[in-house]
Amino acid sequence: MTDTKRPREPFAPWDRRSLPGLFDVEETAERIGHYKWVEMKLFEALGGWVATVPELDVKLRLGTHCYHHAWHADLFDKRLPELREMKTERLTVPANDQLVAFFEAMTEPEDATMTIEKLVGVYRVLIPHKIAAYTYHRNATSEITDMPTVRILDFILQDEFNDWREGEMLIQSMIETEAEVERAMNHQLKLEKLMLAAGGIAGPGSIGDPYVEMPEEN
Amino acid sequence: MRKIFPAEELARDARFIRQTNEQRLSDPRGTRVAGGNASEQLAKLTPGLANGPDRARALMHGIFVGEIQALEGAGRTCWDFEVGEDVPFELKLDMARQCWDEARHCEISVSLADHMGTELGEFAENGLLYEAACNPDPVLRLTGVNRALEGLAIDVFNTMKEFGNLAGDPVLEFCEDWMLADEVTHVKMGSDWLRRLTENDKERLEKALEFQKVVDRLFSFNGFRGEDDDSPIQLTRRFRELAGFSDDEIDEIADMSREARAEAPS
Amino acid sequence: MPEVSVTPESFEMVFYDSAVIGEVVAEVAERLGIDEAISLEIDEQSPLGRSKITSYDPIELWVDGGALENTQRPRQFGKARSRDTIGRLLIRIMDRRSGRFDDAPADEDLDLNQFAAWDAHCVGRLERLGIGGQQKRRQYQFRNRHGFTDVADAAFTQLWDSSELSWTEIERISEECRTS
Numbered sequence A: 001m002t003d004t005k006r007p008r009e010p011f012a013p014w015d016r017r018s019l020p021g022l023f024d025v026e027e028t029a030e031r032i033g034h035y036k037w038v039e040m041k042l043f044e045a046l047g048g049w050v051a052t053v054p055e056l057d058v059k060l061r062l063g064t065h066c067y068h069h070a071w072h073a074d075l076f077d078k079r080l081p082e083l084r085e086m087k088t089e090r091l092t093v094p095a096n097d098q099l100v101a102f103f104e105a106m107t108e109p110e111d112a113t114m115t116i117e118k119l120v121g122v123y124r125v126l127i128p129h130k131i132a133a134y135t136y137h138r139n140a141t142s143e144i145t146d147m148p149t150v151r152i153l154d155f156i157l158q159d160e161f162n163d164w165r166e167g168e169m170l171i172q173s174m175i176e177t178e179a180e181v182e183r184a185m186n187h188q189l190k191l192e193k194l195m196l197a198a199g200g201i202a203g204p205g206s207i208g209d210p211y212v213e214m215p216e217e218n
Numbered sequence B: 001m002r003k004i005f006p007a008e009e010l011a012r013d014a015r016f017i018r019q020t021n022e023q024r025l026s027d028p029r030g031t032r033v034a035g036g037n038a039s040e041q042l043a044k045l046t047p048g049l050a051n052g053p054d055r056a057r058a059l060m061h062g063i064f065v066g067e068i069q070a071l072e073g074a075g076r077t078c079w080d081f082e083v084g085e086d087v088p089f090e091l092k093l094d095m096a097r098q099c100w101d102e103a104r105h106c107e108i109s110v111s112l113a114d115h116m117g118t119e120l121g122e123f124a125e126n127g128l129l130y131e132a133a134c135n136p137d138p139v140l141r142l143t144g145v146n147r148a149l150e151g152l153a154i155d156v157f158n159t160m161k162e163f164g165n166l167a168g169d170p171v172l173e174f175c176e177d178w179m180l181a182d183e184v185t186h187v188k189m190g191s192d193w194l195r196r197l198t199e200n201d202k203e204r205l206e207k208a209l210e211f212q213k214v215v216d217r218l219f220s221f222n223g224f225r226g227e228d229d230d231s232p233i234q235l236t237r238r239f240r241e242l243a244g245f246s247d248d249e250i251d252e253i254a255d256m257s258r259e260a261r262a263e264a265p266s
Numbered sequence C: 001m002p003e004v005s006v007t008p009e010s011f012e013m014v015f016y017d018s019a020v021i022g023e024v025v026a027e028v029a030e031r032l033g034i035d036e037a038i039s040l041e042i043d044e045q046s047p048l049g050r051s052k053i054t055s056y057d058p059i060e061l062w063v064d065g066g067a068l069e070n071t072q073r074p075r076q077f078g079k080a081r082s083r084d085t086i087g088r089l090l091i092r093i094m095d096r097r098s099g100r101f102d103d104a105p106a107d108e109d110l111d112l113n114q115f116a117a118w119d120a121h122c123v124g125r126l127e128r129l130g131i132g133g134q135q136k137r138r139q140y141q142f143r144n145r146h147g148f149t150d151v152a153d154a155a156f157t158q159l160w161d162s163s164e165l166s167w168t169e170i171e172r173i174s175e176e177c178r179t180s
């Protein structure tokens, strides 16, 4: 049951237009390291799956999207030294073990009959979470001091939206029976729970915290 | 998903029929090459041959399935190896880029096949190309795939581009020219990574070059790719030089083709 | 059903069955209204796709084994491919016997352009009879001989769609787009 009395901020956490950035240099570098790790795991999986999906259109889209995420990883990798991290691999790490578990579950399907599961993991779970985290970061960081990151995220988000739409359409085109609807939903459910445990692609706080501490009653 | 995905399990829809290597090699009539056959008298693939258009059509189908396997192979290289432990990050970025290129090549080949009146799956597919992409050593894999097979692709695309030019087919010539540009880039990737990853490891370099030779030889049946005027597929010196091949290396491939040709059953 | 004799009777290099081949030839002949003996010689050693008429009367045909092969399954017999190969040969025999081709050069004197034009006309008619087809394949061959132009495409359509053109008409259509 939703608690309707629980107060929220008048401005959502990602709407920070007139405020200075939320992240300092160190925190920005850490988040970008997590993003890079996610992009790498994603492009590797998409590349690996190409050989395992029999649907020709899906095969070609996965091959194309594989490069998009590799390019994102490269953009993040190049940003890290500008944030005082010269050994970029030091920060190229998952936000937590739960995120590792998420990726293990997402990349588990291999069988040629499991294209729906493969697509659902990427396009209904991971990419929406990436869009959320990147949007939060883009809107919450300072557009003056951290504009290079904003610019990178803007390019990346454009890819993410396009790829999400293509992936979602592939899923819709592949679901033809109620049983397949259930397969898609069950897999999404399983992965969403793992993502919940991870707290998002950059860990807890991936999209900020929308709730307010209740002041003690006088 | 496993590391190293076996060639026999490559996922295809019902249109595609795989020919095993045993089936291919046990055909007493000779091995099929370049949309023709080894038992056929060698002739450069041109529109002037009575069966020229049909051979080009069959070859285009071969190119199409080759592009699918090249895409699958580059994709597997993204997945099969760990950054830091096995390969540098930048190598994987190159492989992801190659995935995108090969996906576009599939799209181009599908459209060209349609242009030439070929249906998808009309001809048997063999998994030879992808098999080279299963080598567990990333250096050997890149050398076998990007230098040997993509090198062959340069020769094939250049021959097809000339075919389009001679036939006055603007679509074929245009597309092959673009694909050729990408393949030169892929071969160059192979040449660059081979040099960088074996800088201090002569033994690995030799092993990789040996593997490249094995793959080159596999695709040299009957000497169908060579420098002679009547070689069906012409060895392309200029583009191979751009892609990081030395003169000696090109000479060696030409010699290999001549040997294969001399050994071919007449 | 016309009587068909197939040589050889058994095959060593390919997995063909002469009885099945005979049935396919008879079926195509029947659909074309040919009711006379046909002999077919197959060179099983050749995987190429050549075919020719060695005698118009009596009907004697010669083909490479590859002209009857299933392109998806090398060495296996391909029914659709065989119908196309045999159909093209038989309809050419019918053309030559019709009186409309009396001024046509002998087969061995035809050049690649002339063959491509006649083929387009043959295969178009075969397709309407439910034998063979592959219109785009024939169009590609035609374009290779007559140019990748709108004029050549219009000529191809005319050849494909027409029924019973004379040799003179086929020649005229072919020549017009070659000179344009």
Ligand SMILES: [Fe+2]
Binding pocket: B067, B070, B101, B102, B105, B153, B183
């Ligand atoms: Fe390619």
Ligand SMILES: [Fe+2]
Binding pocket: B070, B102, B150, B153, B182, B183, B186
């Ligand atoms: Fe390539």
